[in-house]
Amino acid sequence: MADFVKVAVTSDIPTGQLRAYQAGHTKIVICNNGDEYFALTDECSHDAAPISDGNLDGNNIVCPRHGAKFDIRTGAVTGPPAVIGIDKYELKIEGEDILVKVD
Numbered sequence: 001m002a003d004f005v006k007v008a009v010t011s012d013i014p015t016g017q018l019r020a021y022q023a024g025h026t027k028i029v030i031c032n033n034g035d036e037y038f039a040l041t042d043e044c045s046h047d048a049a050p051i052s053d054g055n056l057d058g059n060n061i062v063c064p065r066h067g068a069k070f071d072i073r074t075g076a077v078t079g080p081p082a083v084i085g086i087d088k089y090e091l092k093i094e095g096e097d098i099l100v101k102v103d
């Protein structure tokens with residue numbers, strides 16, 4: 001059953017940055033676009049690269065291996081060579097804590 005787990009505090013992830021975390025049994029990347037935080041699977045749908053090694057370009061996360069882009073707000077593909085999106089997880093802020101809902 002999915003449940004929220006604490007994975008970070010907001011000050012860990014400056015504006016325009018992303019960080020990799022382990023949330024339960026799931027590897028995730030948390031992104032801060034300056035307005036909100038988003039949690040996505042830390043695995044590119046193209047060839048399984050850890051996209052936390054990439055960077056943020058506005059609301060897109062850019063895969064470091066071949067440059068695929070995904071919208072951090074939805075997980076949808078926004079640039080090739082990936083053709084399918086990546087999983088996005090529910091995230092909530094409690095005080096300074098970032099909690100993510102994972103299986």
Ligand code: FES
Binds near residue numbers: 047
């Ligand atoms: S592994 Fe991410 S674009 Fe190829």
